Amino acid sequence: MPDSGDPRDVTSVPRPDAQVRVFALPPAEGASPTQIVQGFLEALTSDDPGYETAREYLTPEAEKTWRPEWSTTVLADGPGTASGRSVLREDTTEYALTLTGTHVATVDEARSYSPAEGAYEEKVRLVRDGEGGEWRIDALPQGVVLGRADFQRNFLSVNKYYLSAADRPVGAGSTARSAEPAAVADPVYVRRRVEPMVEVVTSLLEGPSGLPASVVRSGFPDGTALARGTTSLTPDDEGRLTVTLDDRAAGVDADTCAEMAAQTLFTLRGLTPTVEEVRLRAGGTSLCSLTGDRAETVAARGSAGQPHHLYLVDDEHRVVRIPAGGTTAKPYPVPVPGALGEGSTALRSVAVSRDEDVAAGVGLDGGSLYVSDLESGASIGEPVLVSRGAREEDRLTTPSWDAHGDLWIADQDPDRPRLLLLREGTGAPREVRVAGLEDPVRAVRVAADGVRVALVVGEGEDRSLLIGQIEPAAHPEDPPTVVGLRSAAPQLEEVTAMSWAGDSRLVVVGRGSGGVQQIGYVQVDGSTPETSVPAALTGVREIAATEGEGLPLVAYSEDGIVRLPSGMQWQKVTAGTAPVYPG
Structure with a gap:
């Protein structure tokens, strides 16, 4: 601390809130069935891209059939366990555990959120692994189960955008037809720290999650996906983002490409407001580019x-x-x-x-x-x-x-x-x-x-x-x-x-x-x-x-x-x- 001199103004730069990342721990040697289940549930709250560590708690057969992307079940205070034990043979045992809790919501495979209520009960079975004799989970419900606090920490709501299916029918003498389609928000939940931009664009390309096809449409050709091998999407220093699509999007006309780019730009701005321009590529060539100002002329946002x-x-x-x-x-x-x-x-x-x-x-x-x-x-x-x-x-x-x-x-x-x-x-x-x-x-x-x-x-x-x-x-x-x-x-x-x-x-x-x-x-x-x-x-x-x-x-x-x-x-x-x- 200085002990002399005049006081001076100092510019204070606020620090952004730190992003807390959770790393899962693999199963410990000699862990009990209850410890294995608790470790598995804690691993579900981590930032592993494919829940790799959580899979280590499963038998090889269960690991092959478990699909965490199918759903996310949200419970009020997280899953609890109730146990029961049955002897199969003198030299081995099986544990049956029940996951319990109060249902709050479910996020389905399309990443769409739905409120829920009532009691939650699902069976989990554990057996001793044949190789090392360690307890592993052999049968479990599909999807992921989390407490509400962990869900709010791990998941983020993002609007993906589609286009109104059609202007309203216009009768004789009417002048009320819209100049351009409306951009319609379709909220989905994606994982915060597991390439959310890739996940939300993937969801955008898959089509509407909470809206029927009778009221909205997408500018993207059916079946369009990100180019094979796309693992990240990052805008450059000037806010330009290049999105490379597979060959299904190659050859679209200029108007269709503008709609595709507008949908992408509106969607990604919910995650990264600094995105100023979207450039679409497919089939090895550039399709089109669209800035934020031009996007508002392609589709009207309320x-x-x-x-x-x-x-x-x-x-x-x-x-x-x-x-x-x-x-x-x-x-x-x-x-x-x-x-x-x-x-x-x-x-x-x-x-x-x-x-x-x-x-x-x-x-x-x-x-x-x-x-x-x-x-x-x-x-x-x-x-x-x-x-x-x-x-x-x-x-x-x-x-x-x-x-x-x-x-x-x-x-x-x-x-x-x-x-x-x-x-x-x-x-x-x-x-x-x-x-x-x-x-x-x-x-x-x-x-x-x-x-x-x-x-x-x-x-x-x-x-x-x-x-x-x-x-x-x-x-x-x-x-x-x-x-x-x-x-x-x-x-x-x-x-x-x-x-x-x-x-x-x-x-x-x-x-x-x-x-x-x-x-x-x-x-x-x-x-x-x-x-x-x-x-x-x-x-x-x-x-x-x-x-x-x-x-x-x-x-x-x-x-x-x-x-x-x-x-x-x-x-x-x-x-x-x-x-x-x-x-």
């Missing part, structure tokens, strides 16, 4: 867009707006242009199209839906939809606009609960069939990709969050169908509010069993993403977020309209209700 305004309903039941990215602690709300901002029709909720040109509002009693352009002089006209529900809570939900300019809304009338679609907000309401759904829809939000829809369903306080895929209709005049429903927040028994907050992520307000209201993030596959939990806020009735990063969460709570800037606490913004970003 997370790439940024809205201009936040919208809400003020105390006079008018639609007003404030700048979405403003830094003023209490910005002054301004009525939107047109009839919805004049207050001639009292409103209780609003939804604004993604281009911010049109808005839809639900009347104060929840019974009528109005649609009007956001421009001076625009009229409101007659309601485009009327609910027959006897009570206010049994009428219309807050509407939602999809990427094609179509309007979605649910009628909660107990005598005829329906999910409805209005083409471009003005067409006749058409009922959308939701395959496998029996409970009424209480809230609806369509993702920016136009492929997924989030639904809050249930009766009374028993309300859950489901994610479905929007399957286009074959005929232009028919509504789409929602298929593949799955729970996105199985840990919550009462979901109060939700909003899309990323390409595959939502922010949810709800309450767990016997718990209090909480705000958190969930993935569309039901897993919990690695992100900080929003600061606590009481009495939240509605919440709004954007798919892109950089804009704060906004909520309607006991304190009125509040927002949560990054790294700060909730701030009161203004009086009012029903805050929404476009969508």
Whole structure:
């Protein structure tokens, strides 16, 4: 330490968090059956690329048939063991052990995550190895079994990207066709420190894991794989990454290659944001290259867009707006242009199209839906939809606009609960069939990709969050169908509010069993993403977020309209209700 001289500023460079690697230990000589099983389970938590050390705990016959890549079973506190012993002959014995635990989730062979529950029990048999007389595992369940903590340390959720299967059917006179397909996120789990870039590109080439072929497609020719011998993928110092494919990709046209490169670039940026350009090769020649800027013109990503305004309903039941990215602690709300901002029709909720040109509002009693352009002089006209529900809570939900300019809304009338679609907000309401759904829809939000829809369903306080895929209709005049429903927040028994907050992520307000209201993030596959939990806020009735990063969460709570800037606490913004970003 210096003992003289003036104090001087010193630039501090933060150190990145150290990556903890786990190395497996081979079986010890003379280990007991219980020690062999415990050593095997610990080896499953290591970073061995092919679980080589774990295989040393198996007999040669078991090693040949064990397939760790088939599945990953996640248990709450890791696998426990219960043992039993039976004598086969006087000179040898066999041990039978049962792996036990509480099931949390399963990751299948396609790397897709699915929540699970209930008790887990699987048999493991050990015998003495014929050569050295050591105990080895002779029969075991396929796949890998881990505790939740080890799973979170070893595995990483990554979005791989596909393309929307087709533009929505366009009727006569329609101008709502998309200029390019949407990039649709398909989250998968890969091992963090075992060449994750190779693994996620391999998964991308294998095709969608959690999405049906009826709603997404891939630009890659069927059967395309990485070139034989590819063991690593690393961008150069300028962020360029070369991916060499097998001969199935050779000879693709320029447009197809651009889609392939865009899918690859979007996918790899989830692992390495420094990737600036992807170059594809096959058949010994270069196919194409694509930079990040050009990729956005090939496929539209919801997370790439940024809205201009936040919208809400003020105390006079008018639609007003404030700048979405403003830094003023209490910005002054301004009525939107047109009839919805004049207050001639009292409103209780609003939804604004993604281009911010049109808005839809639900009347104060929840019974009528109005649609009007956001421009001076625009009229409101007659309601485009009327609910027959006897009570206010049994009428219309807050509407939602999809990427094609179509309007979605649910009628909660107990005598005829329906999910409805209005083409471009003005067409006749058409009922959308939701395959496998029996409970009424209480809230609806369509993702920016136009492929997924989030639904809050249930009766009374028993309300859950489901994610479905929007399957286009074959005929232009028919509504789409929602298929593949799955729970996105199985840990919550009462979901109060939700909003899309990323390409595959939502922010949810709800309450767990016997718990209090909480705000958190969930993935569309039901897993919990690695992100900080929003600061606590009481009495939240509605919440709004954007798919892109950089804009704060906004909520309607006991304190009125509040927002949560990054790294700060909730701030009161203004009086009012029903805050929404476009969508």
